[in-house]
Amino acid sequence: MDSVSALSRIGLAGLAVMGQNLALNIADKGFPISVYNRTTSKVDETVDRALREGTLPLTGHYNPRDFVLSLTRPRSVIILVKAGAPVDQTIAALSDYMEPGDAIIDGGNEWYENTERRIEQVKEKGILYLGMGVSGGEEGARNGPSLMPGGSYQAYSNVEDILHKISAQVNDGACVTYIGEGGAGNFVKMVHNGIEYGDMQLISEAYDVLKYVGGLSNSELAEIFDEWNRGELESFLIEITADIFKVKDYEGGDGYLVDKILDKTGMKGTGKWTVQQAAELSVAAPTIAASLDCRYLSGLKEERENAASVLKEAGLNEEVGALRSGVDKKRLIDDVRQALYASKICSYAQGMNLLRAKSVEKGWDLNLGELARIWKGGCIIRAVFLDRIKKAYQRNPNLASLIVDPEFAREMVQRQGAWRRVVGLAISSGISTPGMCASLAYFDTYRRARLPANLVQAQRDLFGAHTYERVDRPGAFHTEWTKIARQSSAAGVGAFNG
Numbered sequence: 250m251d252s253v254s255a256l257s258r259i260g261l262a263g264l265a266v267m268g269q270n271l272a273l274n275i276a277d278k279g280f281p282i283s284v285y286n287r288t289t290s291k292v293d294e295t296v297d298r299a300l301r302e303g304t305l306p307l308t309g310h311y312n313p314r315d316f317v318l319s320l321t322r323p324r325s326v327i328i329l330v331k332a333g334a335p336v337d338q339t340i341a342a343l344s345d346y347m348e349p350g351d352a353i354i355d356g357g358n359e360w361y362e363n364t365e366r367r368i369e370q371v372k373e374k375g376i377l378y379l380g381m382g383v384s385g386g387e388e389g390a391r392n393g394p395s396l397m398p399g400g401s402y403q404a405y406s407n408v409e410d411i412l413h414k415i416s417a418q419v420n421d422g423a424c425v426t427y428i429g430e431g432g433a434g435n436f437v438k439m440v441h442n443g444i445e446y447g448d449m450q451l452i453s454e455a456y457d458v459l460k461y462v463g464g465l466s467n468s469e470l471a472e473i474f475d476e477w478n479r480g481e482l483e484s485f486l487i488e489i490t491a492d493i494f495k496v497k498d499y500e501g502g503d504g505y506l507v508d509k510i511l512d513k514t515g516m517k518g519t520g521k522w523t524v525q526q527a528a529e530l531s532v533a534a535p536t537i538a539a540s541l542d543c544r545y546l547s548g549l550k551e552e553r554e555n556a557a558s559v560l561k562e563a564g565l566n567e568e569v570g571a572l573r574s575g576v577d578k579k580r581l582i583d584d585v586r587q588a589l590y591a592s593k594i595c596s597y598a599q600g601m602n603l604l605r606a607k608s609v610e611k612g613w614d615l616n617l618g619e620l621a622r623i624w625k626g627g628c629i630i631r632a633v634f635l636d637r638i639k640k641a642y643q644r645n646p647n648l649a650s651l652i653v654d655p656e657f658a659r660e661m662v663q664r665q666g667a668w669r670r671v672v673g674l675a676i677s678s679g680i681s682t683p684g685m686c687a688s689l690a691y692f693d694t695y696r697r698a699r700l701p702a703n704l705v706q707a708q709r710d711l712f713g714a715h716t717y718e719r720v721d722r723p724g725a726f727h728t729e730w731t732k733i734a735r736q737s738s739a740a741g742v743g744a745f746n747g
Contacts, residue, residue: 349375382438
């Protein structure tokens with residue numbers, strides 16, 4: 250290319266589903282873009298789509314050098330390849346032709362510490378680096394995702410206008426903001442995915458209770474979820490769940506497709522990372538942890554089938570059928586709606602507390618209200634009540650937990666009766682609701698001024714001399730529990746004998 254006017258404003262390397270769609274989104278918003286992929290057929294495919302979808306300003310390149318040199322300075326390159334070694338390989342291939350002041354933007358689901366390592370690595374060449382969470386799946390990438398960029402603020406400033414244009418748009422702005430330094434963007438996206446795990450698990454439990462305890466059909470479930478999506482539960486995941494219940498199995502015969510799907514849930518690792526980080530930071534995240542455990546258990550399909558057979562032979566009876574006849578369907582549906590909403594608040598509270606703890610540790614100064622705002626559109630967990638979470642943190646930026654925000658606290662109290670009925674009914678029916686149970690236990694534990702932890706600490710002091718604190722005076726104390734207990738027992742026996 251001979252003139253600056255012919256150069257592209259931005260580049261994108263990695264043309265799998267997400268990469269292709271994000272590139273087309275950028276071009277569709279009027280920004281000339283160059284694309285590159287090691288597999289040349291992907292380049293041709295993307296160029297062809299750009300022509301078919303509106304003669305978009307997109308040009309394809311077949312080697313790293315031509316790709317990088319096709320961009321205006323300072324160059325900005327988005328890479329969307331599989332996390333881990335492929336990212337390092339792509340950086341190595343591209344950085345040979347990049348100059349100081351150019352920027353690399355990794356849009357994959359990367360471990361935040363890898364991003365921090367790469368920031369330092371490319372800094373030696375004067376290259377800027379962003380780790381940017383991208384949420385919204387294939388549709389979001391094409392039409393407007395939620396974007397979570399973190400790292401070099403200069404790199405963000407260089408493409409801020411592009412990111413604002415291509416992200417999802419909601420009533421209070423674009424669903425993108427500069428998250429913070431280092432791996433902040435990747436970490437926020439990781440926790441977003443952890444919350445997503447919790448959301449999906451809770452919805453599946455609501456389905457399980459309604460279907461197997463309430464006896465509702467798929468068509469009834471579709472109507473219920475459609476109705477819920479017009480109220481406080483309005484969200485992308487509720488909307489798509491209603492759609493799933495409407496799809497019949499046109500390939501395998503009669504019935505609905507959802508009933509033909511193998512009950513094993515896949516995962517890519519961000520949920521596990523979230524739970525690991527919660528443990529590292531001593532942040533309770535039981536709803537998210539329960540959702541991860543359920544995915545592990547779902548993978549044990551053969552073991553579960555065998556367990557069902559063995560326990561049935563051992564005399565375990567199914568209680569669902571007996572209970573179903575006495576269930577008030579209308580009340581059950583409303584109770585499950587309330588239980589799902591209350592459980593979701595707990596799940597989001599856990600995710601937000603994890604973000605705050607990491608922000609304090611790393612000095613990121615995360616704005617939790619702003620994070621809730623950019624999740625209102627484009628992303629998988631987008632939901633109406635995120636606007637209320639945003640307002641809760643605007644009212645009190647130092648809010649200890651969503652549970653103690655006055656508005657959410659009132660809603661939790663109003664819904665706890667229904668919540669307890671659903672969990673109790675599920676337990677008595679032999680239907681596992683680990684997410685709802687974890688959320689309720691979290692709520693009940695957090696709201697109690699005194700817990701039985703005093704006994705646990707006494708046990709620790711007895712067997713390990715770990716000491717304890719007292720409620721009536723300051724200091725650390727240790728007691729010879731066993732010695733005193735035996736002396737007391739001996740004295741008691743002596744007194745009895747006397």
